[in-house]
Amino acid sequence: MTLKGILFDIDDTIFDYTGSERQRVLRHLADEGLLDRFGSPEQALERWRTIMEEEYARFLAGELAFEEQQLRRVVRFLDEVGVVPDDPAAWFARYAAGRETWWAAFPDAAPVLRELGERFVLGVVSNSALDHQLRKLRAIGLVDHFGEAIVCSQEHGCAKPDPTIFLAGCAKLGLEPYETAYVGDKYDVDAIGARDAGLTAFWLDRNRSGTPPVDGIRVIHSLTELLDVTSRL
Ligand SMILES: [Mg+2]
Known part of the structure; x- marks a missing residue:
């Protein structure tokens, strides 16, 4: 051969991915005033990741476009802490805007x-x-x-x-x-x-x-x- x-x-x-996403998610949730709605930062990360994996699987299966899975993740994640986002795309964009500095x-x-x-x-x-x-x-x-x-x-x-x-x-x-x-x-x-x-x-x-x-x-x-x-x- x-x-x-x-x-x-x-x-x-x-x-x-895992390391940079961890840093960015925790910072973003703190910036949005949401981190203290979870029992611990690890619990927040666990929910973010679980929802991400479920919605990303739907993207990979062809059920959702790439951008759709991002918005679904935002709506589901915020729903768990009782927040209805005015604009899920804007929320995700704020998360994504700071993401590259952690990449x-x-x-x-x-x-x-x-x-x-x-x-x-x-x-x-x-x-x-x-x-x-x-x-x-x-x-x-x-x-x-x-x-x-x-x-x-x-x-x-x-x-x-x-x-x-x-x-x-x-x-x-x-x-x-x-x-x-x-x-x-x-x-x-x-x-x-x-x-x-x-x-x-x-x-x-x-x-x-x-x-x-x-x-x-x-x-x-x-x-x-x-x-x-x-x-x-
Ligand atoms: Mg891989």
């Missing part, structure tokens, strides 16, 4: 992508909207590693783990699946999905959750491990 290209997930793989790549992302980029062609396959992810990759200084090879589910028409989105990523790189690896933090959506599409699958388990790997899944705990392990493929 000769590996020629690597495709990456973005959120919680090269971009610290950050994981510290291992830039050095690893720089080095891998000398040996492989690199790209992205993400369950999101292209404009949103391009803005994010620009803000965290990683967009130049991927050229035009950025595939997002909204534009592609279906989401990971559907095999066609991984194959679309390979096609953007000009490679066959057996020449391509995929790296992502979600075991089912990323690792199993990529494996089943015929790619070499790396599951990035940063928190060492201990989920036992199954056939065809390679487990790494940092992006830095890719430097060594890909040199043997």
Whole structure:
């Protein structure tokens, strides 16, 4: 097997989504005077995340447009604390306006992508909207590693783990699946999905959750491990 290209997930793989979102949500709720309506900041975050995951799943399933899922999240979240927003879009816009200042790549992302980029062609396959992810990759200084090879589910028409989105990523790189690896933090959506599409699958388990790997899944705990392990493929 000769590996020629690597495709990456973005959120919680090269971009610290969970950490940056935590900071931004807590600040925004404090600014809106809502943080003390929850038993604790952790409880507020738990509700924000649960609602986000439920509504985001509906976006990925094609039931809601990207912007619609944002507004649904606002209405549901505020409803839990007895607030009816005059303008959910304006509320979300206030949250989003300050968000980019908290956006950050994981510290291992830039050095690893720089080095891998000398040996492989690199790209992205993400369950999101292209404009949103391009803005994010620009803000965290990683967009130049991927050229035009950025595939997002909204534009592609279906989401990971559907095999066609991984194959679309390979096609953007000009490679066959057996020449391509995929790296992502979600075991089912990323690792199993990529494996089943015929790619070499790396599951990035940063928190060492201990989920036992199954056939065809390679487990790494940092992006830095890719430097060594890909040199043997
Ligand atoms: Mg992810």
